[in-house]
Amino acid sequence: MIRPRTARSTVYALVRSQWTCPTCLSRPRYSRKPERVEPPDHRKLGLQQELFITSIYSPGSPIFLPNGARIFNRLVDFLRKQYVRYGFQEVITPTIYKKSLWAKSGHLENYADDMYSVTGNAQESDTGSKGCCGGERAAEEEGDGEYGLKPMNCPGHCLIFKSKLHSYRDLPVRYADFSPLHRNEISGALSGLTRVRRFHQDDGHIFCRPSQVEEEIKKTLDFVKVVYNVLRLGVSYRLALSTRPKDHYIGTEEEWSRAEDRLKRALNSSGMEWSINEGDGAFYGPKIDIILQDSDGKEHQTATIQLDFQLPKRFELEYQAPAPEYEARGETTEDPELLAEYGPVRPVMIHRAVLGSVERLMALLIESYNGKWPFWLNPRQAIILTVNTSEPVLGWAEEVRDVLVGIKSSGPSGDDVVNPTGLAVDVDTTARSLGSKIREARTSGYSQILVVGEEDVKSRQVSLGRERMSPAEMRDRMRDMVDAFQ
Missing domain, CATH: 3.30.930.10 (Bira Bifunctional Protein; Domain 2)
Incomplete structure (x- = not known):
């Protein structure tokens, strides 16, 4: 024998099943309009x-x-x-x-x-003065x-x-x-x-x-x-x-x-x-x-x-x-x-x-x-990230930057006239994880993300993804990209 409350629930379920279906019940009551994507605003x-x-x-x-x-x-x-x-x-x-x-x-x-x-403030001038254009003086006093x-x-x-x-x-x-x-x-x-x-x-x-x-x-x-x-x-x-x-x-x-x-x-x-x-x-x-x-x-x-x-x-x-x-x-x-x-x-x-x-x-x-600048126009062309904050790594990172921007002196006195490359290179030496630095560099829109660690210090190189090269080779590659308007 079915209890009264259970009986009523069963009846309601039978009635509702005649007029509804599971797919109908899962539909949203109102259709949602697609969100309008705002166009980029230079301001x-x-x-x-x-x-x-x-x-x-x-x-x-x-x-x-x-x-x-x-x-x-x-x-x-x-x-x-x-x-x-x-x-x-x-x-x-x-x-x-x-x-x-x-x-x-x-x-x-x-x-x-x-x-x-x-x-x-109008001032008197020499009456004998002559202009560049056929000896015309300021006749228009x-x-x-x-x-x-x-x-x-x-x-x-x-x-x-x-x-x-x-x-x-x-x-x-x-x-x-x-x-x-x-x-x-x-x-x-x-x-x-x-x-x-x-x-x-x-x-x-x-x-x-x-x-x-x-x-x-x-x-x-x-x-x-x-x-x-x-x-x-x-x-x-x-x-x-x-x-x-x-x-x-x-x-x-x-x-x-x-x-x-x-x-x-x-x-x-x-x-x-x-x-x-x-x-x-x-x-x-x-x-x-x-x-x-x-x-x-x-x-x-x-x-x-x-x-x-x-x-x-x-x-x-x-x-x-x-x-x-x-x-x-x-x-x-x-x-x-x-x-x-x-x-x-x-x-x-x-x-x-x-x-x-x-x-x-x-x-x-x-x-x-919209933030994806070509390399030659990018105001953030490259950034050097340090793996740790040890003195050798920090020192090599700064030296790499000097080579890339063209201010590293080749003479012993350091008084040479520099010939800057015009490349825009930043250095991140903060004591954060390398992954965090890479994510921030990508979000900021840097074209080239370079990494310097202990191995790079020993080999006098810099890492770009899986590549390793000397700072001079990296500098020349970047300059070629600028010259080709890439």
Whole structure:
């Protein structure tokens, strides 16, 4: 006989079994949505990797920490090496110029809202002094104490070109400049390294003959392609032709149309896809913009190629050439009488930046690599871990580091001039287990984790995984990786 409570339990079980099944009971009541993976944010990664910080005392001016400065300097050094191939000469120009220069260039009229003004104490100067540019003294006495922080380098490079006479045989002349630039971005637009007020640009200007324009643009597009492939950005950028703005531009519509046509021909011959960005050209000329996408899908303009007929006119730049009328049109003639006639011709100016803002490109690289830097760019290239804290092991670890970074003296006096390798090598001599040190080194993002123990001291070697080699061999291997941009 079944007890009452047991009977009721049995009935409930029989009833429930008619309407349910074990698999139904195990299902969750509500379906869970997959968690959204947050895209990498260079601002958070910059703090985690100790790359840069910002300060309320200088909004929009990032402060690079040692690790960030290493990346910055390697990008700049990389560009400098490419300048040899593409024929650029590096120059250094002032940070501030008189207001009269910005009036001459057209920036005061068309770009004043984005510039910083600087006021100096006007002082009398020697009336007999002469400037570098054709003996011009500061005839623009009005506002002599008013200056502007430069937002770009083009006026300064025009002054350099004008400082000497040029023949058509000298052209193209190519200048490059890494001087810091300042632009007055509104505070609400400031964001990490992507929108800043103080930044550095691989700013270059090419002064060429009209007949050389398309070839120079083609070379610059090739320059961009080479650099972006090394940075592993070769498939993530697009080209856009930015045309004449509706307002705030200098020159005639005919000059703009001619310049835009030349850029279109250069883009078509490049074999790359491109689009038109109506009305987004610079105030002095149309441009080709290279646009990258960040980890969140937002687009950023990085590299740029701009064609300019206006600044050479405003600064009265010229070079001497035979048959000047034909030369100015980019044409040639075989007429000996015309070729015997030399005269001044206005050069064409091409503005170009391959990285664009170095800070902005760093932000995109920080998010793209997400802590997994290629060795040549990694601010933490190698770390030496000690197996124990004995004096011989600690001493050998420091000696290995000195060899790797290139500061170990080869002479007995120790007064030799050192030749640093540029490698970033740290040493962990803490009294922790080797396993703990290795885990921390991997988490920190070191490319090469080297180990030094008693056996390494005896053999005068260093261990990398299962390999053992001399410090000099390790140094040479690392330098080869840097030279190959690995």
